[in-house]
Amino acid sequence: MSDAPVPAAQARRVRTGALVGLVCLAALTGILLPLRDHVSLASVILLYLVAVVITAIAGGLAVSLAAAVAANLLINFFFVPPYHTFRVASGDNVITLVVSISVAITVSVAMDLAARQRAAAARTGVEAALLARISAEPAAAGSTESLLTRVRQTLRMDAAALVETDESGKDHVVAQSGRSLTGQPVLTVPAAAGLKLVVEGPEIFAPDPRFLVRIAAASARVLQAERLAAEAAQARELAEIDRLRSALLAAVGHDLRTPLAGIKAGVSSLRDPDLQLGPGEQAELLATIEESADRMADLVENLLAMSRLQAGALSVDARPIALDEVVAAAMLHQPEPGASVTVDVSDDLPLAYADPGLLERVVANLIANAVHHCPPGTPILVTAAATEDTVELRVVDHGPGILPADRDRVFAPFQRLGDRTTTGGLGLGLAIARGFTEAMDGTLTASDTPGGGLTVTVGLPRAQPPAVGGGIDR
Numbered sequence: 001m002s003d004a005p006v007p008a009a010q011a012r013r014v015r016t017g018a019l020v021g022l023v024c025l026a027a028l029t030g031i032l033l034p035l036r037d038h039v040s041l042a043s044v045i046l047l048y049l050v051a052v053v054i055t056a057i058a059g060g061l062a063v064s065l066a067a068a069v070a071a072n073l074l075i076n077f078f079f080v081p082p083y084h085t086f087r088v089a090s091g092d093n094v095i096t097l098v099v100s101i102s103v104a105i106t107v108s109v110a111m112d113l114a115a116r117q118r119a120a121a122a123r124t125g126v127e128a129a130l131l132a133r134i135s136a137e138p139a140a141a142g143s144t145e146s147l148l149t150r151v152r153q154t155l156r157m158d159a160a161a162l163v164e165t166d167e168s169g170k171d172h173v174v175a176q177s178g179r180s181l182t183g184q185p186v187l188t189v190p191a192a193a194g195l196k197l198v199v200e201g202p203e204i205f206a207p208d209p210r211f212l213v214r215i216a217a218a219s220a221r222v223l224q225a226e227r228l229a230a231e232a233a234q235a236r237e238l239a240e241i242d243r244l245r246s247a248l249l250a251a252v253g254h255d256l257r258t259p260l261a262g263i264k265a266g267v268s269s270l271r272d273p274d275l276q277l278g279p280g281e282q283a284e285l286l287a288t289i290e291e292s293a294d295r296m297a298d299l300v301e302n303l304l305a306m307s308r309l310q311a312g313a314l315s316v317d318a319r320p321i322a323l324d325e326v327v328a329a330a331m332l333h334q335p336e337p338g339a340s341v342t343v344d345v346s347d348d349l350p351l352a353y354a355d356p357g358l359l360e361r362v363v364a365n366l367i368a369n370a371v372h373h374c375p376p377g378t379p380i381l382v383t384a385a386a387t388e389d390t391v392e393l394r395v396v397d398h399g400p401g402i403l404p405a406d407r408d409r410v411f412a413p414f415q416r417l418g419d420r421t422t423t424g425g426l427g428l429g430l431a432i433a434r435g436f437t438e439a440m441d442g443t444l445t446a447s448d449t450p451g452g453g454l455t456v457t458v459g460l461p462r463a464q465p466p467a468v469g470g471g472i473d474r
Contacts, residue, residue: 045096185198191219316439321352352462358439366430370454400453
């Protein structure tokens with residue numbers, strides 16, 4: 001881009017160098033002129049050479065060359081006899097002036113080359129650091145935009161974007177950083193097939209094409225890696241959905257068939273005119289039908305609850321509640337009233353901040369899970385205690401327990417203890433309990449019971465005491 005205008009920063013440097021050179025030459029002339037008879041011409045030339053060097057450092061090659069010519073003219077006019085003319089009486093002085101201007105020009109060119117090399121080395125270091133960082137970082141969501149941001153900042157551009165050309169030849173911006181593209185790019189570098197890197201902003205002085213090509217290729221690789229990562233995540237999500245669907249179909253196929261078979265058998269027996277059923281037998285069949293219908297209702301309710309959890313559509317109405325009241329309500333819905341469940345929840349515990357309906361479902365599911373997995377007659381204890389910030393409810397059993405490696409897995413949907421049983425529901429009880437608890441800003445954890453068994457702890461926030469003259473704050 002040889003015909004590009006001088007960047008604003010370079011123009012400022014030229015103005016600064018011109019001012020520095022003017023001040024140095026004027027000051028030096030004013031100081032040396034009264035001492036003209038006491039200072040040798042060689043000393044004067046060396047001092048003016050120092051001023052040229054300072055000007056070269058401040059303003060670059062063009063300003064330093066002008067300063068070298070101006071210094072030579074000042075030396076000739078003020079310090080070479082005859083004074084105040086540009087004639088030179090002595091041949092030695094002519095040689096001295098020619099050598100001095102040659103040295104000044106050589107020093108100016110050398111200073112400019114050194115400055116360019118320092119700038120190139122600094123730019124190469126920045127470019128190498130950028131490429132190394134790009135290569136070291138793994139692809140992740142948003143990594144393409146992050147890369148383009150670094151490219152834009154390194155090149156000091158206003159916008160950087162990856163533009164993809166579709167089959168119809170139309171361009172689409174697939175990733176960008178900075179302001180939107182205006183259609184007047186400073187640089188357009190091919191990145192891959194149908195993909196190019198576009199940057200907009202101030203004109204770039206002598207851009208390194210090899211660096212730009214590497215940056216464009218790296219941008220294309222990062223974009224491709226990001227797309228592959230997104231496709232892999234989508235594939236994992238689809239595989240998880242398929243796994244849950246298969247588990248749901250397998251569980252529903254068994255667990256709904258059993259109560260349906262009981263209902264159909266009971267109804268068929270009651271409707272069969274050839275069967276002479278007494279009142280006791282009819283009552284037993286009706287009880288079987290009712291129990292099977294309750295099981296189906298529980299299964300459907302669990303499925304609906306899990307669907308609300310997974311869809312994020314669960315409504316939580318948290319308020320200060322007493323744990324003993326919630327536990328008492330949960331005990332009324334136990335399918336096995338003869339189970340050895342002991343409730344030891346004091347009525348003077350601090351209030352918990354939770355949704356009473358959801359918490360009742362959590363407690364009922366935990367007790368039902370403990371009853372189901374414990375041998376008949378095994379004692380189960382429901383107890384509660386308060387800490388400084390929480391109220392904790394524990395369901396303690398002395399059944400087979402759960403291995404530490406399986407404690408997180410049993411809280412996943414459609415998981416039963418050890419995945420070995422084929423009865424006892426869809427395996428949603430614990431998953432729903434944890435989902436409901438976390439929706440109320442609580443925690444649900446499993447630990448070993450001393451002496452064997454499993455203890456499930458529900459931690460809930462404590463309700464704050466009522467403010468003076470107001471209600472209860474969370």
